[in-house]
Amino acid sequence: MTAKLETIGFDADDTLWHNERVFRLTQERFLDLLRSYAERDHLESRLLDAERRNLEHYGYGVKGFVLSMIETAVEVTEGRVPSSAIGELLAAGREMLAHPIELLPHARDAVEALAASHELLLITKGDLLDQERKLAQSGLGDFFDGVEIVSEKTPAAYKAIFDRHGVTAECSMMVGNSLKSDVLPVIEAGGWGTHVPYEVTWDLEHADAPKDHPRFRVLDDLGKLPDLVAEFD
Incomplete structure (x- = not known):
């Protein structure tokens, strides 16, 4: 089950x-x-x-x-x-x-909908000050129960994050545009990885999809995420 x-x-x-x-x-x-x-x-x-x-x-x-x-x-x-x-x-x-933040389609609706029923974490790489600025400008900050800015997204990093928030990887899903950073390591950690491809991917983030893995999912956009999550209820 x-x-x-x-x-x-x-x-x-x-x-x-x-x-x-x-x-x-x-x-x-x-x-x-x-x-x-x-x-x-x-x-x-x-x-x-x-x-x-x-x-x-x-x-x-x-x-x-x-x-x-x-x-x-x-x-x-x-x-x-x-x-x-x-x-x-x-x-x-x-x-x-200083570039203004432009949300992707359905981002706010998906985050707002899921915040009502699940613990939400923002897990990102990058410069601390810049990522904090972007989150503040996005208007999404209040929907997240935790913000984790890490140097690398590895299986160990995901396990440590889940441990800090008192949950198991098996009961957690990571959603992101990078197979290398958002999908593969969280699956290796024991969680679910959902790939939402972006229009272009940085060369250093390319990786092969784990197509037949039972904990791998692909969505065209974030608008379909609430229905996917509902399948686990």
Whole structure:
């Protein structure tokens, strides 16, 4: 018999509100700034390498992204990147940190509906100050019983979160756009993983879906989430 769901975890970026599209727009500015130094594909590859390399130093979020762009600019130009270009990248980062929040379709309705019957947790990666800002601007903060901002989403991290909130993984579901971070590790921890794909996925978040796993679900949008959760009652 399927255990009754007690707790539902939500990812934040690109699950409840738009985020990756802002990164893509800034990356286009970066590519345009350096177009006279290298081909687009080469710049994209070098930037991704820098992001991957810097995750352990800077973590996820805008600040690490900006530092990776600056590092790539210095490397690709062999130190000849003009200070004005560095200034533009820093300004782009500040704009990202001030970008208004735009909720995804059905996000508020789904969260509000489920808050009436389940414990809701926001479980996200990224910079603490930026994630707190986005949650406050989203207007969804009051619906969550807990907010967990972690450096990585691993099976151990999910188990620790569930333990802190007095629930088991078997009675918990994580909802998010990333198979790598929101679905696979929570399934490994013993919970349910529900994938709600976003229009674009960061290259470092790609993973294969566990298609035949009994605790894996896929939804087109958050509007279908309350009905899915009702199946566990």
